[in-house]
Amino acid sequence: MLKFLKQVGDYAKEAVQAGRYIGQGLSVTFDHMQRRPVTVQYPYEKLIPSERFRGRIHFEFDKCISCEVCVRVCPINLPVVDWEFDKASKKKNLKHYSIDFGVCIFCGNCVEYCPTNCLSMTEEYDLCTYDRHQLNYDNVALGRLPYKVTDDPMVTPLRELVYLPKGVTSPHDLPANTRGAGLHPEELVEQQEK
Ligand code: SF4
Ligand code: SF4
Numbered sequence: 466m467l468k469f470l471k472q473v474g475d476y477a478k479e480a481v482q483a484g485r486y487i488g489q490g491l492s493v494t495f496d497h498m499q500r501r502p503v504t505v506q507y508p509y510e511k512l513i514p515s516e517r518f519r520g521r522i523h524f525e526f527d528k529c530i531s532c533e534v535c536v537r538v539c540p541i542n543l544p545v546v547d548w549e550f551d552k553a554s555k556k557k558n559l560k561h562y563s564i565d566f567g568v569c570i571f572c573g574n575c576v577e578y579c580p581t582n583c584l585s586m587t588e589e590y591d592l593c594t595y596d597r598h599q600l601n602y603d604n605v606a607l608g609r610l611p612y613k614v615t616d617d618p619m620v621t622p623l624r625e626l627v628y629l630p631k632g633v634t635s636p637h638d639l640p641a642n643t644r645g646a647g648l649h650p651e652e653l654v655e656q657q658e659k
């Protein structure tokens with residue numbers, strides 16, 4: 466008899482636990498039913514990349530001194546610096562420069578260590594092509610000014626999740642001056658100085 470009562474007790478306990486789990490699962494489902502869709506309708510809508518986003522590299526030919534530091538700090542020795550030595554001026558003359566974005570891992574080392582700051586990361590991320598060889602950018606392609614989501618009249622720019630106000634998950638229909646959650650860098654500096 467005692468054994469039977471124990472079995473009934475265990476069964477009831479498991480039934481209550483199962484009910485609780487089902488309730489938890491359904492609460493998530495019902496919570497999502499109240500939310501608005503957050504789908505970004507690419508390519509008509511695009512997310513604005515974050516400030517420190519590492520996209521396509523921009524190169525300024527006139528600033529480059531052909532020192533090849535970028536090649537040495539690159540984990541895969543990727544940048545190709547083609548130069549010739551000018552005996553008259555005893556200086557290196559840059560002829561061509563290229564980076565293959567089909568291989569680049571966008572680590573930013575070359576940008577960080579370039580002594581003349583002729584390399585910079587841009588917010589351009591849409592580099593898709595049908596032929597991977599077209600991802601090998603020469604100095605002309607690298608020197609092209611970067612595409613900006615906010616400058617494209619055909620695109621609706623949307624803020625990323627981290628730049629949305631607290632509790633807001635959809636970047637649609639937000640007034641332009643809505644503040645994101647958290648402190649701005651200058652406010653953080655001010656707070657540390659106090
Ligand atoms: S580190 Fe900068 S200056 Fe030196 S070769 Fe590379 S891009 Fe040119
Ligand atoms: S971003 Fe990194 S992988 Fe790409 S070229 Fe520069 S150092 Fe090399």
